[in-house]
Amino acid sequence: MTMRADHLEIEEAARLWAIRAQDPAFAEWEGFTEWLERDPAHLAAYEAALADADWAAGLMALAPTPVQAPVATSRPRWWFGAGAAIAAGIAAVGGWAVLDREAPAQQIATAPGEHRTIDLADGSQIALNGATRVTIDPDTPRHVVLDQGEARFAVRHDASKPFVVMAGTTRLLDAGTVFNVVRDGEALEVAVAEGAVIYQPGSREVRLAPGDTLKRAGSGAAPVVGRANPQTIGSWASGELQYDNASLEQVARDLTRSLGRPVRTADGVGKLPISGTLRLEGSPEEVLARAGPFLGVRFVKNGEGWTMSPAHGAPR
Incomplete structure (x- = not known):
C-alpha cells in the first residue's frame, strides 16, 4: 500500500x-x-x-x-x-501522552519501573522516570509541577513565555534547555545537559550552565552546586544509565527508579566510584545480570529488591 x-x-x-x-x-x-x-x-x-x-x-x-x-x-x-x-484528558499512546487542551489540570503518573514521554503543544517534551507524577494545566502547559520522582525536560525556548518547573515551593526557570530534575520529598536534584536553568529566580538565584548540578537535602538546606558530564545527564530517558565517576550509591538510586524495585548498597561500598554505560533493556533480572560484572558487584535478593555486595573486592 x-x-x-x-x-x-x-x-x-x-x-x-x-x-x-x-x-x-x-x-x-x-x-x-x-x-x-x-x-x-x-x-x-x-x-x-x-x-x-x-x-x-x-x-x-x-x-x-x-x-x-x-x-x-x-x-x-x-x-x-x-x-x-x-482517558479524562490524557491519551497514553505507546508510552507517550498528548494533552487535551480543553481539560482541567491533569496529573500524569508512572508506575514503578515505567517510563513515559509527554509531548507538549509547543514542541517541548517531558520524559517521566518510574514512580513519577507531574501536574500540567493544558491552559498553561509551560508551567509544570513535579509532584514527585524524576523527569527530564527538553524545552523549546520562548523568551516571551518562560518555561517553569515547580518542585514544592522551588521554582526552576528554563533558559532554552535540556535538564533533569529529581524530587524526593523536599530533597531536590537538578542537572543541566544543555542551555541553562535558573534556580529560584530572584535576588538569590543560582544560574546553572551545561554540566552544572544542584543538590538540596531539604527545604531549609542550602543548595550545593557541583559538576557532571553533560552527556550523562538524563541518560535514563534513552534507555541507559551513563556514569562518569559516580558513586555506587547513585547507581543504586537510579536502578531503583528505572527498575521499579529497591536496590541498595551493602555497608562500605556505596561511595565507591564507577564510570561507563549500563543498558536498561529487558527485565530487572536481565538488567542486573549485565550490571553485576560491569559494576564489580553481585546482587543479593532481599525481599522485593536487591542489595549490592562486592563480587571480587572493590568495584572497578
Whole structure:
C-alpha cells in the first residue's frame, strides 16, 4: 500500500469513528481507544475529521442531544466538537501522552519501573522516570509541577513565555534547555545537559550552565552546586544509565527508579566510584545480570529488591 493510500484509509477510518462515537448507544470505547493508540497519526486524523466543516455540518443536524456521562466525569458521553478527550484528558499512546487542551489540570503518573514521554503543544517534551507524577494545566502547559520522582525536560525556548518547573515551593526557570530534575520529598536534584536553568529566580538565584548540578537535602538546606558530564545527564530517558565517576550509591538510586524495585548498597561500598554505560533493556533480572560484572558487584535478593555486595573486592 502506498503512503497516500494508507493516509486515505486512516482518514476514512477516522470519519467512521467520529460518526459512530456521537451515537448515544455507542459502546465500543475500548476498540476506539485501541485504534487511537495504535498509531499517533490516528489521533491527528480523528481530530481533523471533527474539524472538517463539509461533513460536520451534516452531523450537527443529525446529532442527538448529548447524553451526560456518569457523575464521576463532567464530560459528555459523545465527544463531537470536544476534541479527542481520551482517558479524562490524557491519551497514553505507546508510552507517550498528548494533552487535551480543553481539560482541567491533569496529573500524569508512572508506575514503578515505567517510563513515559509527554509531548507538549509547543514542541517541548517531558520524559517521566518510574514512580513519577507531574501536574500540567493544558491552559498553561509551560508551567509544570513535579509532584514527585524524576523527569527530564527538553524545552523549546520562548523568551516571551518562560518555561517553569515547580518542585514544592522551588521554582526552576528554563533558559532554552535540556535538564533533569529529581524530587524526593523536599530533597531536590537538578542537572543541566544543555542551555541553562535558573534556580529560584530572584535576588538569590543560582544560574546553572551545561554540566552544572544542584543538590538540596531539604527545604531549609542550602543548595550545593557541583559538576557532571553533560552527556550523562538524563541518560535514563534513552534507555541507559551513563556514569562518569559516580558513586555506587547513585547507581543504586537510579536502578531503583528505572527498575521499579529497591536496590541498595551493602555497608562500605556505596561511595565507591564507577564510570561507563549500563543498558536498561529487558527485565530487572536481565538488567542486573549485565550490571553485576560491569559494576564489580553481585546482587543479593532481599525481599522485593536487591542489595549490592562486592563480587571480587572493590568495584572497578
